Amino acid sequence: MSTNGKPKFAMYWAASCGGCEIAVLNTGEKILDVDANFEVVFWPVAMDAKYKDVEAMPDGSILLTLFNGGIRNQENEEIAHLLRRKSQILVAFGSCACEGCIPGLANLSSTEQIFKAVYDSVTSENAQNYRPQFHTTMPEGDIHIPKFYPVLRTLDQVVDVDYYLPGCPPESHQIAAVIDLVIQVLNGQASLPLKGAVIGAGQSTVCDDCPRQRNVKTIKAFRRIHEVEELDPELCLLEQGIPCNGPATRNGCGALCPKAGAQCIGCYGPANGVVDYGARLISAFASVIDSNDPEEIEQILDQIPDPAGQFYRFNLAGSLLRAGKPAWKQ
Amino acid sequence: MSEQFEPILVGFTCNWCSYRAADLAGTARVKYPPNIRLVRLMCSGRLDPAFVIKAFAEGADGVLITGCHPGECHYLEQNYKALRRYLLLRRTLEQMGVEPERLKLVWASAAEGVKLAHEISTMVEEVRALGPLDWPRWWNENGFHAVVEEQAQEVTA
Numbered sequence: 001m002s003t004n005g006k007p008k009f010a011m012y013w014a015a016s017c018g019g020c021e022i023a024v025l026n027t028g029e030k031i032l033d034v035d036a037n038f039e040v041v042f043w044p045v046a047m048d049a050k051y052k053d054v055e056a057m058p059d060g061s062i063l064l065t066l067f068n069g070g071i072r073n074q075e076n077e078e079i080a081h082l083l084r085r086k087s088q089i090l091v092a093f094g095s096c097a098c099e100g101c102i103p104g105l106a107n108l109s110s111t112e113q114i115f116k117a118v119y120d121s122v123t124s125e126n127a128q129n130y131r132p133q134f135h136t137t138m139p140e141g142d143i144h145i146p147k148f149y150p151v152l153r154t155l156d157q158v159v160d161v162d163y164y165l166p167g168c169p170p171e172s173h174q175i176a177a178v179i180d181l182v183i184q185v186l187n188g189q190a191s192l193p194l195k196g197a198v199i200g201a202g203q204s205t206v207c208d209d210c211p212r213q214r215n216v217k218t219i220k221a222f223r224r225i226h227e228v229e230e231l232d233p234e235l236c237l238l239e240q241g242i243p244c245n246g247p248a249t250r251n252g253c254g255a256l257c258p259k260a261g262a263q264c265i266g267c268y269g270p271a272n273g274v275v276d277y278g279a280r281l282i283s284a285f286a287s288v289i290d291s292n293d294p295e296e297i298e299q300i301l302d303q304i305p306d307p308a309g310q311f312y313r314f315n316l317a318g319s320l321l322r323a324g325k326p327a328w329k330q
Numbered sequence: 331m332s333e334q335f336e337p338i339l340v341g342f343t344c345n346w347c348s349y350r351a352a353d354l355a356g357t358a359r360v361k362y363p364p365n366i367r368l369v370r371l372m373c374s375g376r377l378d379p380a381f382v383i384k385a386f387a388e389g390a391d392g393v394l395i396t397g398c399h400p401g402e403c404h405y406l407e408q409n410y411k412a413l414r415r416y417l418l419l420r421r422t423l424e425q426m427g428v429e430p431e432r433l434k435l436v437w438a439s440a441a442e443g444v445k446l447a448h449e450i451s452t453m454v455e456e457v458r459a460l461g462p463l464d465w466p467r468w469w470n471e472n473g474f475h476a477v478v479e480e481q482a483q484e485v486t487a
Contacts, residue, residue, distance in 0.1 A: 286414035
């Protein structure tokens with residue numbers, strides 16, 4: 001390992017899609033500032049490095065680690081502990097590490113259901129019905145692959161986390177601002193935020209950034225975008241019956257989706273002060289339904305066919321209940 | 331003889347009706363099972379769905395929401411909001427594996443002590459029949475996330 005005196009930087013992906021890495025590269029020339037100010041020691045998607053190289057580093061020798069992805073299997077967990085030990089600042093980077101994100105939705109299903117979807121559906125060719133086995137004995141010896149855990153966990157459910165940078169993926173200008181801040185801290189021009197802070201995002205809700213006009217909301221029907229004949233470009237989407245997650249979602253993206261005529265799906269996670277993201281949305285949606293008749297209310301609610309998916313799309317693993325019964329009771 | 335399962339219920343009551351109904355039941359010595367823990371709110375409309383979710387996450391086997399009869403809310407129409415939140419919350423919880431019978435909404439005026447006691451007794455028996463919910467405790471006593479012992483299984487075809 002070279003020692004050029006620069007502070008060390010690492011980035012890792014656990015159970016994630018790789019979009020967070022793309023978002024980092026999308027910062028454009030800012031990535032050169034990272035290179036100018038840091039020595040990149042570990043970043044599987046961008047450079048060759050082995051886990052044993054990280055293990056050989058002294059504890060606390062990496063200044064900044066951006067960790068994206070949830071903890072789905074044994075390997076994710078081991079690397080989370082390893083990087084926590086080696087890093088001074090560990091950032092839960094992106095929605096998966098912060099709150100579970102889309103991979104966290106698998107927490108509604110049992111391991112068997114997940115494996116069936118992956119290894120035994122129309123898109124997989126698996127006539128022999130093979131399933132991965134954690135231990136296999138071969139003539140040459142035992143082979144192990146990482147164990148698949150029944151419940152996906154967020155990074156802070158496994159190790160201590162210093163900061164949270166939400167988003168799916170985090171907006172590149174927000175990442176750039178955080179990189180700038182860290183460089184300023186290195187040069188003694190700024191100080192770090194309090195531990196546990198959410199960085200690279202706003203302190204309010206998406207509605208606060210949304211330019212659409214808001215009135216007193218009353219809804220007689222929930223509709224999907226393609227079911228609306230003509231979308232009012234100026235009016236609040238929720239008022240038009242589009243299930244928009246803006247009221248509970250942290251701002252920071254600049255309300256990109258509502259501006260473009262699509263509902264907020266909640267990728268920046270819960271806003272400040274929200275205990276349970278889904279609960280906040282249930283409260284918001286139920287409040288605006290314009291009916292006091294139980295039967296009519298049920299009919300309107302039928303138009304949200306997948307409430308758990310609507311209200312916990314990004315937040316299931318980070319919610320109070322964390323996982324559905326099929327996942328934890330196996 | 332094995333010990334009977336005693337469910338834990340959390341009951342949210344409205345200051346203006348159901349809390350007084352429970353009070354009346356007490357004054358009139360109407361009996362209802364001690365399985366329920368009543369929490370007084372100013373109105374059923376104060377009930378954040380997060381209260382219910384937290385109750386289930388921290389060991390409740392059932393949650394009873396009570397409020398004023400439709401049209402009789404002290405704050406005009408907040409009990410209708412509670413009704414809509416309850417209906418939507420029940421659907422969401424069902425997807426998570428919480429049986430709909432574990433969450434119930436009951437209207438009880440300040441005069442209906444007997445009715446409330448009856449509803450509580452009924453619900454305790456219903457939840458007893460369902461058995462414990464046993465939601466995993468994801469936190470330890472310090473409030474931090476406990477390391478959950480993850481039992482990974484071999485899945486065979």
